[in-house]
Amino acid sequence: MIKLTKGEVKTCSVLVEEFKKNPENPEKITFSGVGNKDVYNITAPFEDEGEQVIAGRVEDRDSEHSEVHFFVEVNGEWKPRQGAPVFSLQDPFVTKVAGERILGGVEIFPHPTIKDGLGWRTVFYKGDRLATLTPFFKGPDGMKDVRIVELPNGEIGIFTRPQGEKGGRGEIGFAKVASLSELTVEVINDAPLLEGQFIKEEWGGANEIHVLSNGLLGVLGHIACFDEAGDRHYYPMVFAVNPENHQFSDLQIIATRADFLPGESKRPDLASVVFSGGLVRKSNGKAELYSGISDAEAQNIVIEDPFSQYEQ
Template sequence: MAKLKKGAVKTCSELLQEYESSQKSVFHPEKLIFQGVGKNDVYNISAPFEDEGELVIAGRVESRDSEQSSIVFFTEQDGVWTPREGGSVLTLQDPFYTKIGGELVLGGVQIYPHPERDGALAWRTVFYKGTQISKLEPFFTGPDGMKDLRIMELQDGSIAVFTRPQGDKGGRGKIGYSRVASLEALSIQVIEDAPLLDGQFTDEEWGGANELHLLKNGLIGVLGHIACFDEQGGRHYYPMVFALDPETGRHSDMELIAVRNRFLPGAAKRSDLEDVVFSGGLVRNADGTAYFYAGISDAEAHRMGIADPFIKFET
């Protein structure tokens, strides 16, 4: 098992400085083309996954001036992604997926009227499962107020659980980790009791897990994000990775894997969201590279080739 060295807490600024000084190479940055959704934007996509013999991307679809979203499933032909004919549509935001017990598990963020503040919205993470997209059924709803709740099957069949509480426990948002024997053992109590990972975020910044990868040595490769505000109120979201030992909870330092200006130019939902890169998913290639799929500036979906950031944890 690879040793996981943990240092001091690093801010967005420090991680950005490390990324820029490392001069990491990228290749084939591209903007994904989506059609068939009218004038709506498609962003905060999943990585592609196979369903009924074809590659599918789940994407957040909404108009530029709204937060009312749907998850639509797209297939690609001649470089254009269009909604799957007769495909399911879920009234959720920010899709993600995994496989557990041979079934597809798909999740997203459900928004609903805030129970205490007039005109405000609240959110929670909802999970579906089934043998294929057309047979998905809801099976678990996370705690009110929690986004970035992720689960993954480990080598022994148990389930890794990554949480992101806010408020008294998590401030603006910190990552917690727990483990349960099976999906049936997943509960609100387990999620709320999950200990926070130490030394990841300052109280002024926040982050979460977006996608989990089971590495060949049993470690968990976490694709996530770290975020902060600038003095003008602009948001800055950076995609990051770290590795975690599911047996001990020990984890490596975070490191950035991309920044907005390494992608192609594009639109933004609002001016304060121009520097937002949402970690959608990572497809690892056999040649030591990976394709990183991302939502850009809450308005577009892009893809970019990078060096596989998890290889070093497998050696």
């Protein structure tokens, strides 16, 4: 297994300067069958009962109350899958553990102490297929971007994103447990941070985890910041983690908003948001990056496979 080394913390602006543009073939993903609602922050396509499916966040332009729907492609458009479940969640993600499909997302609820405020947490469902998904775990209140991955030895890797006294605006932590039955709120809260990934004014999180051919974990995530006008900038990024010793590599931006097609945004301050949904690695050294764009739509682009560098 190659040795991973971490240098000095790099800001969004430094990572953008280092970014060597390679994205090509940007394409808007057309969704229908949900009225005038937006579909964004999607997963990459995944297989369920022999069919390619995309999970997407569906909501009105002026609302944060969203649902996760499952879509299948019909004549170039992605339409709601007939009979598929619908979940009251934001920002879906999928993986597999012990042969079972895992679906996760962000659940919002009335804040216990802030009048008219909302709280949030990451929740998980599992089943042998989408039709049988049932809830099995809720993460800590106030934490988005919790991700789990089955390691080659059967253990479960856990990526966390605390905010506040630990984590500031949002940093990534990592821990392991022997099995899903050992996944607890305490384990997530106690996960050590991967120190030195973000300056205190910026933040980020893990979106999708890939087990690489050498056992390293390739992390598709995001790094984010505010500009001087208060507008948000989200960038898809990658890094690798050795799950044995928790060593990790520097962050690397793999796309910017300018690499995608122009489009609408939920609000003006969200125009430069690219939320990494999922990555499909191809045999030709390329990869397809599926992303939510400006909190209003979904697109995909073709890039150089960002994880192959960690497998050499």
